[in-house]
Amino acid sequence: MALQKYLKTLKTLKRSHRPNLCPNPHQALTEIISQTLNSSAPKPLTTTDTASFLSCLSPTTLLHILTDPELKSSKCSRFFNFLIRNRSLISFEPDLQAYLTLICRLLRERRFSDAEKTIKWVSVGENPRYPFSVLAPTVWNCCSDPKVLTKFFNSMLKIYSDCNMFDVVSEVFEYMKNNGIEMDERTCTVHLLALRRSDHMQLALDFFYRMVESGIEVSVFSLTIVVECLYRGGEVKRGRELVEEMIGRGIKPNIITFNIMADACAKARNFGELDMVLLLMDKEGLAFNDRTYKILIDGFTSFGKVDEAKKLVFDMHDKGLKVYAYLCNLIIHGYCRLGSMDGAVFMFDEMTKRSILPNADTYWSLISGLCKAEEMGMAMAYVNDMHTKGIELDSIMFNTLIDSFCNQGMVNEAFELQVLMEKKGFIADLCTCDKLLSGLCEMNHIAKAKRLLNMMDRRGATPKILRSTA
Template structure:
């Protein structure tokens, strides 16, 4: 009780003094109370103090059995400040002292490794897991897949999904979506499509985010025909294009020089109450001018003026002016620079 009172009031030095007094006088100390104190130290960013207190708990004169939860609290504190190697060394040290880490302890370290792309350290943590006979749980797989896909180690991420299937673990669509996006990001669109198809075969739901990943990924790689096939498939399932997909498709058509298709898709987008990004609208307008389709370009220009998108208009208004000297259009141009 004394330890908790001191800890709750931020008197951390007094906690250590009281702990030493109780230990030297043979007074029993509740390990759970110590864990609560470790949590308080972590919240206060007192990482070194939490380590010192943990050492007190496992000292020679202490008969306390330190739980894996207390260890995890201190490990988490070190990982939060980027001291991943030190946290692993602490785990190894505590194993020798009789405290066995659990999967939560390892997941804390793996998550820190994934966020910082410390893959060398991640390998060492996983080796230690194997040595201690601690298996992956679903959260472990999520952490690793997220880390691998964010660093384009997509093949390793895909292998982990296969491993989850083999173990009968539930694979959430989110994990496959990450891998599909990562495949597309590195130009492996065929692998992305294969994984998309495999999701249905393995009864993993293909949701709106899944379609967004494959459609946007294909569009960014210039595979517009294939992207539109997935659009039609998605719409057959009652899922509609959102603003991100519309803009990515429009941009993809522009990059391929398919300006008319981009323009038509932009009109559909507007009819559904969505606004195209100024950058893609700008590309369409420039393309229309080059094709001498000035009437359509004027419509886009008027639309952008209504949105007060004047800065971006400067890049193509001169092109439109060259194509058409009509008074009506000059009035629109005047609004842009007024």
């Protein structure tokens, strides 16, 4: 039935049954709200349509409507939101009791999202209405259900945390603890995450200890969040000590916790502390997973501890974990950086034996290292091996090889590579071409020098030898 018809019915009721309407006016209003919002295509509420409808409202009438069991909570919420958006249509300001009555009803009926929106509006909106010190005692007058009250205060804690009102979160936490209100560990964890995002290391640590001391069954997830906060703040030793302390309290770290600790130690190059972490990990009976191995291999190779990293790769392979080529590449690159080409070649050979397929980066690391070590014969042997595997030289590898041949006076070999490079569609660097051209001229290879000179001219490049005489 259309809204106008209900408004007409309401006016008729006012004229013919005015004495009966005043004692219990909310019944007619509830019927109109219910029927209007139930319509498959309800007519939008407007100022004109609702003038007489809203004139019956008072704070008492509004409370009757919000608590009417025959009116669904979703309709109560929509109606209340309409009143808030159109305050000029009613003769009073909805008070805190109205807000809290609706919130408690929404929580009771498990409409948590709607309840949190209303809590946020009444507590931390653009124009905050009521501080927590007012909200907390008042809600007890609107609800006596312990489960609803528990959910209310946990929602308050979450909302203040989401809004970075960390000092008020502490106030809510203390209030809940002092009044015997059960705290949801997941809600507290959400707060720890907010503190981590804001880089509040000390606040996170303090709040975690309050969680532990309040008797909350703290999860390893919460512990891991705080450990990560400490490690982010450079408190490597303190993070490990916290884990040891919590183990004594029955809160056991997991592999994720230890991986965070190991990663922080490796990046900080604090290998003494890393040893302590790994000893603690072994004491707790936790085996390395693939993430642990990757962290340690990367950390060791970056600091020149290549032999230790190599042992970890072999251990990883022997335990049946997947070893990717990039882990072996780190070790080969590490040996090349140290000038230990025997170690690099040995690692490459071990890859083959263990069926770990080398990729372009593997060959690039080894060939580049061999070029720096002036082992051009071996370098070209691995270039040929690349070709048999279907891996082609790229522009960087071509330039490196040509440059290395030039440095050793092997200009014919360098020129042949430059010709091949050109056929492959690559263009040599100008400085590489300059070095090759100078070498060809010095060796009196005039025909080859002219060919290279013509190629450079087509590119619009002026050789160094001509630039210096210009």
